[in-house]
Amino acid sequence: MKKVYELTTIEMAEEFLKNHALSFLFVSRPDCSVCHAILPKLTEMLVDYPLIHLGHIDASKVEEVAEKFLIFTVPIMLLIIDGKEYIREDRFVRFEQLEEKLDQLYAMYTQ
Numbered sequence: 001m002k003k004v005y006e007l008t009t010i011e012m013a014e015e016f017l018k019n020h021a022l023s024f025l026f027v028s029r030p031d032c033s034v035c036h037a038i039l040p041k042l043t044e045m046l047v048d049y050p051l052i053h054l055g056h057i058d059a060s061k062v063e064e065v066a067e068k069f070l071i072f073t074v075p076i077m078l079l080i081i082d083g084k085e086y087i088r089e090d091r092f093v094r095f096e097q098l099e100e101k102l103d104q105l106y107a108m109y110t111q
Contacts, residue, residue: 008058008062022051024042024079025078027059027069035074049102052106
């Protein structure tokens with residue numbers, strides 16, 4: 001399972017992105033059943049990408065995250081490479097397609 005960094009402030013999220021060139025942010029809320037179903041699948045999938053760091057933000061505790069990343073619904077998953085957003089997936093995630101996108105971007109970044 002991939003290590004999940006709990007980001008409890010917007011400053012922690014910004015620092016996380018600054019310190020990890022390949023960052024995957026997962027934004028959720030405790031009352032979201034879809035969020036609870038997706039996070040384990042995501043952590044399992046990201047094991048194959050050792051350079052990607054996974055951060056989790058609880059939007060009910062870090063309300064500024066919605067404004068910072070233009071989030072209107074949860075869950076939302078963002079792949080950020082060197083501070084730039086490359087992938088944005090929301091509650092209807094097709095993991096096969098997500099993995100294909102990740103494969104391409106990861107290969108480009110690690111070559």
